[in-house]
Amino acid sequence: MHEDYEDRVIRLVAGSSVPNVEVYVAGAIDVAISKLGRFGERDQEDIQALLRLPQVDAEEFERLANEAIDYYVGNRRPVLGNLKVVMSDYHRKSGES
Template identity: 35%
Template sequence: MTEIYRDTPMAKAIFEMFDNLADFLEDRGAKPGSCKAYIFGGCALHLHTNARGSSDLDIELEAMERISPNELVLALDEVFFDDPETGPSSIVFDPNFTPTLAPLHEDYQEDAIWLNRNEEDSPIWVYLVQKVDLAVSKLGRYGDQDIDDIHTLFDHGLSIEEFKYRAEEARKYFPGNLNRLTGNITHVIKTYTK
């Protein structure tokens, strides 16, 4: 089983944000599991590795009936916490995040880790994308931070073979430049040093 870092100050802030979202949805009469949230980005990296985090919570929201992202932005205040290395910090909900332009395997939602399984009566079920799907998603933008993040995931147990296989599978569904994506896969593996 994959280790999830749930007890860091940042992780606690992430879960507080989801508790606030659950309260917001309950106030609007949402039924258990009527919303699913998939965590990506720096927050997902932090939960998987306890490495760097992010000040914005990148989530894909599914099945949000009658609630717009703008309502969520107004309803969800930023969550403050003390980071042991950088001091006072906060996390905000990013309403502009979408994973649709990133390469992703077709099974990323099915394979995601259900983080609040013990809260089945919650209106929001929170999922963390697997390390491999987080790494593959970072091949789209592929900036310096994305390369570092993929290497960090390799350092924390993601095998290069699993990454390469999943990235090649995701390539079949990628709407962008396939030559660039293939080059990114090759580059990130070639530049990794243990």
């Protein structure tokens, strides 16, 4: 996850009968970034679907993913490769070069 993911969370519950409980879900870009690590077939499909959402900017996704990978714990090379595959697939499917 990107370190600033909290700036993009979506609040699911405005009020609750349980005091001091609020529910949030990560934004689409951050969910896509989180899937770069495991990168199974389903994760790849999910990332492409998230990148097609009108509120998701692919360039912002790529920038934030690169920033998140900078502080990734472990070998960064596979995750960078996964990002490259995602962006290549995205550009191919969207007709961009």
